[in-house]
Structure formats: structure tokens, C-alpha cells
Amino acid sequence: MCKAIDDPTTGNDTFAKLYGAANVYYNYTGTATCFDLDDDSDTHGLxxxxxxxxxxxxxxxxxxxxxxxxxxxxxxxxxxxxxxxxxxxxxxxxxxxxxxxxxxNIKRVLKRFGSNIIFFNGLRDPWSGGGVLSGISKSIVAIVAEKGAHHVDLRFATSEDPKWLQQVRKREVKIIAKWLSEYYHDLAHT
Structure with missing residues (x-):
């Protein structure tokens, strides 16, 4: 999507940039000439x-x-x-x-009963303002990426993923691996 928005051929044409971004999701085949807003065939599972x-x-x-x-x-x-x-x-x-x-007060509540949660927020996501932007405890972690978008960390990895996104995913895997290791260690010693 960023590639579509940053496309130098669109110059400063904001609408062309928005159209390019929308095409990533709604015209990924490149064959549609118009978006049908009344079409109920939801190929994205939304x-x-x-x-x-x-x-x-x-x-x-x-x-x-x-x-x-x-x-x-x-x-x-x-x-x-x-x-x-x-x-x-x-x-x-x-x-x-x-x-x-x-x-x-989600922070107070999660401190009392939550654990092993990663809150990822990309600051390019308009919903990020309502997200958990700082860690709550050792096992309730917030990862914030300035250039990130809505749940971009959960999308399939590609060779074009930026370095920061690769690092976010590695960090998430490392955190989850640590939780699993602690769980199995505790299980073996109980």
C-alpha cells in the first residue's frame, strides 16, 4: 500500500494516491475499472x-x-x-x-488478570490512538511502529517488507517463544 501511495508517477495528486491505495485491497488483480460499492461478494472476509x-x-x-x-x-x-x-x-x-x-481503565484491569498479550500499534493506523501504546507489565507488551498500519504485523511476510516490519515480527516471535519456554519449563518442574 505504501508503494502505491508513494508512487512518483502520481505526483502530488492526492486522489490518485488514494485510488492507488484502495486498488491494493479492492483491485488486486488489476482488472477492475470501477469499485462497486454495492457488491456483497466479500473477497477479503470483512x-x-x-x-x-x-x-x-x-x-x-x-x-x-x-x-x-x-x-x-x-x-x-x-x-x-x-x-x-x-x-x-x-x-x-x-x-x-x-x-x-x-x-x-483497561490497564488496571489487565494488570489484575491478563498475561501474554502483545499489543501492536502502527501509528499510521487511525485507530492507534485508542490502542495500548505502552507496556502494562512484563507479559503485557506494547510494540509501537511509527510507520506501521492496521495489523500489518499479522499479514504474510514478503520479500518487500521493510526492515522495521521484519524486526517487529522477529521481536513478536522472540516474546512468544520466551512465554512458551517459560510455560514448558514450569510444566516440567511442577
Missing amino acids: GGWGWQACTEMILVTGGSDEESIFPPSDWSYDAMASSCKFSFGVEPRPDWIPTEFGGH
Whole structure:
């Protein structure tokens, strides 16, 4: 995606850069001439996101034309609830995450019952501001990559992966290997 955005042939044309980035996901074959926004054939497996957004992750979004190139949009819980009911036959649970996971102070909660968790956040991900950006304990680790994007560390490795991403993945493997080693050591000596 970065290669598409940084393509020197697009110059300073922001829309050409956005189109190139979108093509990485929605026209990976290079054969589509237009994106069909009504096409429900989800080749990326993103269909589960709608369900999750209705049942677990109620994300309040909206925007004004003063802050964006897009038309103003107001967020409405009632409209979302209606859409969730129509699409999935469910009512949203806006308080599920804080109720299920112990309130709004995730660091305090995780210190008490969590372990062996790696939170990776790439700062190019617009969701990173809501992520865990610093380690909570020795076994609840935050890895932050300035150039990283949304779950880029979990994608398949390629020969074109930048050095920083290769290092992130090596660090994650090293951390997990240490946890497994400790587990098997404890198991053998119990």
C-alpha cells in the first residue's frame, strides 16, 4: 500500500494516491475499472466486521465538511440500531466492552488478570490512538511502529517488507517463544 501511495508517477495528486491505495485491497488483480460499492461478494472476509460493529464495537463516527473532503455526516445510535436489526437481527450492545472487560481503565484491569498479550500499534493506523501504546507489565507488551498500519504485523511476510516490519515480527516471535519456554519449563518442574 505504501508503494502505491508513494508512487512518483502520481505526483502530488492526492486522489490518485488514494485510488492507488484502495486498488491494493479492492483491485488486486488489476482488472477492475470501477469499485462497486454495492457488491456483497466479500473477497477479503470483512463481512464479520459488520457483525462485530453491531454486537461488540460500537464506534461513534461522524464528520463535518470543514474537517474533511467528504460531506457532513452525523452519527445516530437509532440509525445504527435499525441497521443492525435489519442486517443481523440483533440490537447493538454499546456497553458490552467496558462491562465484559472491566470498565474504561483497561490497564488496571489487565494488570489484575491478563498475561501474554502483545499489543501492536502502527501509528499510521487511525485507530492507534485508542490502542495500548505502552507496556502494562512484563507479559503485557506494547510494540509501537511509527510507520506501521492496521495489523500489518499479522499479514504474510514478503520479500518487500521493510526492515522495521521484519524486526517487529522477529521481536513478536522472540516474546512468544520466551512465554512458551517459560510455560514448558514450569510444566516440567511442577
